Amino acid sequence: MPTNGKVAIVTGAGQGIGLAIAVRLASDGFAIGCLDYDTDTAKKAADTIRAGGGEALDVKADVSQRDQVLRAVDEVVARFGRLDVMVNNAGLGPVTPIEDITPEIYRKVFDVNVGGTYWGIQAAVKHFKARKPARKGDVVGKIINASSQAGQVDNPDLAVYGATKFAIRGITQTAARDLAPLGITANAYCPGIVRTPMMEGIAQKVADENGKSLEWGLEQWARNVALGRISEPEDVAACVSYLAGPDSNYMTGQALIIDGGMVFN
Numbered sequence: 167m168p169t170n171g172k173v174a175i176v177t178g179a180g181q182g183i184g185l186a187i188a189v190r191l192a193s194d195g196f197a198i199g200c201l202d203y204d205t206d207t208a209k210k211a212a213d214t215i216r217a218g219g220g221e222a223l224d225v226k227a228d229v230s231q232r233d234q235v236l237r238a239v240d241e242v243v244a245r246f247g248r249l250d251v252m253v254n255n256a257g258l259g260p261v262t263p264i265e266d267i268t269p270e271i272y273r274k275v276f277d278v279n280v281g282g283t284y285w286g287i288q289a290a291v292k293h294f295k296a297r298k299p300a301r302k303g304d305v306v307g308k309i310i311n312a313s314s315q316a317g318q319v320d321n322p323d324l325a326v327y328g329a330t331k332f333a334i335r336g337i338t339q340t341a342a343r344d345l346a347p348l349g350i351t352a353n354a355y356c357p358g359i360v361r362t363p364m365m366e367g368i369a370q371k372v373a374d375e376n377g378k379s380l381e382w383g384l385e386q387w388a389r390n391v392a393l394g395r396i397s398e399p400e401d402v403a404a405c406v407s408y409l410a411g412p413d414s415n416y417m418t419g420q421a422l423i424i425d426g427g428m429v430f431n
């Protein structure tokens with residue numbers, strides 16, 4: 167794989183959408199920091215990229231822990247010498263009927279999904295600030311955050327998860343405004359229904375409640391998709407490739423919806 171001389175970090179790179187983004191950005195020429203709290207899957211992701219001729223380093227951090235995120239990002243910068251793109255992708259998506267929400271689940275999901283986004287932004291900005299834009303509007307660093315279609319509209323039994331994804335859109339818009347003078351853009355990607363372990367967990371719960379299969383559970387979500395199929399992680403990674411690359415340099419504060427045209431009530 168050719169290198170474009172740039173470095174990207176992807177959180178939650180061990181599986182699902184994060185893995186697909188890491189592999190795609192490596193094929194775009196980025197050296198990749200594969201960050202995950204699961205050291206085995208992070209290592210596998212980095213091994214996969216290196217086996218394909220790319221450059222990668224696996225780093226361990228729980229994104230809900232600010233000090234761990236700062237340390238892991240420093241580690242990647244120490245290895246590759248710079249940072250250009252930070253993809254705050256790691257997240258949790260538990261099914262939480264509204265009456266079952268506990269303080270513990272609320273705290274945990276917000277700490278990972280929202281806290282992890284704050285800490286990833288802070289860790290990246292520290293390094294982006296090492297470069298000054300030569301001219302007003304030049305881009306020296308890009309923040310890309312994972313929101314969701316569940317950050318646009320209501321979804322059944324996802325009150326905690328959905329709230330974090332609405333919050334991430336808000337954080338992205340504010341970060342875009344606050345960080346623009348430093349030459350840093352911030353955008354979010356909003357997948358629809360993506361076949362990953364997270365989504366399979368959500369679909370399986372509905373399937374179990376109805377005595378049906380996982381495929382039936384996924385099909386219930388696909389019925390709302392105009393294009394007629396749920397997406398694969400690579401569909402999302404292709405759009406994140408655009409957000410990470412130079413063609414989106416004049417775009418900031420946006421939420422890119424990648425949902426196959428979901429039809430809402």
Ligand SMILES: NC(=O)C1=CN([C@@H]2O[C@H](COP(=O)(O)OP(=O)(O)OC[C@H]3O[C@@H](n4cnc5c(N)ncnc54)[C@H](O)[C@@H]3O)[C@@H](O)[C@H]2O)C=CC1
Nearest residue numbers: 178180181182183203228229256257312314360362363364
């Ligand atoms: N799968 C879907 O249909 C959709 C997913 N998303 C979002 O995309 C992102 C990725 O989702 P999936 O790939 O489906 O999830 P997944 O559950 O399949 O993978 C998540 C990855 O993040 C890692 N991770 C989780 N908590 C972490 C923590 N505290 N610290 C470090 N790593 C952690 C896991 O080890 C795993 O490798 C999430 O933010 C999710 O909310 C958004 C819309 C739809």
Ligand SMILES: CC(=O)C(C)=O
Nearest residue numbers: 259314315316358365
């Ligand atoms: C998991 C997720 O983000 C959904 C269902 O939109």
